[in-house]
Amino acid sequence: MSILTVLEFPDKRLRTKAKKVTVFDKKISTLVDDMFETMYDFKGVGLAATQINVHQRVIVIDVSEEKNAPLCLINPEIIETQGTEESEEGCLSVPGFFEMVTRAQKVKIKALDKHGESFELEADELLSVCIQHEVDHLEGKLFVDYISAFKRNRIKAKLDKIHKLEAKKR
Ligand code: GNR
Ligand code: NI
Numbered sequence: 001m002s003i004l005t006v007l008e009f010p011d012k013r014l015r016t017k018a019k020k021v022t023v024f025d026k027k028i029s030t031l032v033d034d035m036f037e038t039m040y041d042f043k044g045v046g047l048a049a050t051q052i053n054v055h056q057r058v059i060v061i062d063v064s065e066e067k068n069a070p071l072c073l074i075n076p077e078i079i080e081t082q083g084t085e086e087s088e089e090g091c092l093s094v095p096g097f098f099e100m101v102t103r104a105q106k107v108k109i110k111a112l113d114k115h116g117e118s119f120e121l122e123a124d125e126l127l128s129v130c131i132q133h134e135v136d137h138l139e140g141k142l143f144v145d146y147i148s149a150f151k152r153n154r155i156k157a158k159l160d161k162i163h164k165l166e167a168k169k170r
Helices: 026-041 125-138 149-169
Strands: 046-048 058-061 071-089 099-112 118-123
Touching: 026 046, 026 058, 026 071, 046 125, 058 125, 071 125, 099 125, 118 125
Parallel strands: none
Antiparallel strands: 046 058, 058 071, 071 099, 099 118
16 A cells, blocks of 8 residues: 655646546556545545546545545546535645635435446535535546636645745755
């Protein structure tokens, strides 16, 4: 198992559209395990493969308090939505920033598990938000795309500054 590097906004690679998984082999199983380890290490509630620079449609999620409810979604599709709701979002790829985002209140999804078996799931509250946030990552979309250009540019400037300082230290 390994903890992987998480790409940070405004890295262009976060804008890549991920491709569907077609083969369910040891490589996918290792990718899923490494993504869970990375997500738990970073104390996130979800992680999309895009964030670790792997452009395949793979998501891991665990919104439980005890961190004992791992959920893996491969090739997820949102097949139904209900209502809208606003909530505060953060992202491991936009560290330290939190903004209100409006999303569907409930979602019904269809996905494959890590063995390639199809299943459906209905979600509300944090799980619903998290699924929509992660599916966006697979499309190259970030939560900062939903806020004003003014706020987004301010976040970009602050992260650019941090990334420059980090590069200098090395
Ligand atoms: O850890 C995370 N918390 C979170 C909080 C509110 C809405 C979405 C999220 S997802 C985020 C982890 C992450 O960046 N996943 O892509
Ligand atoms: Ni994110």
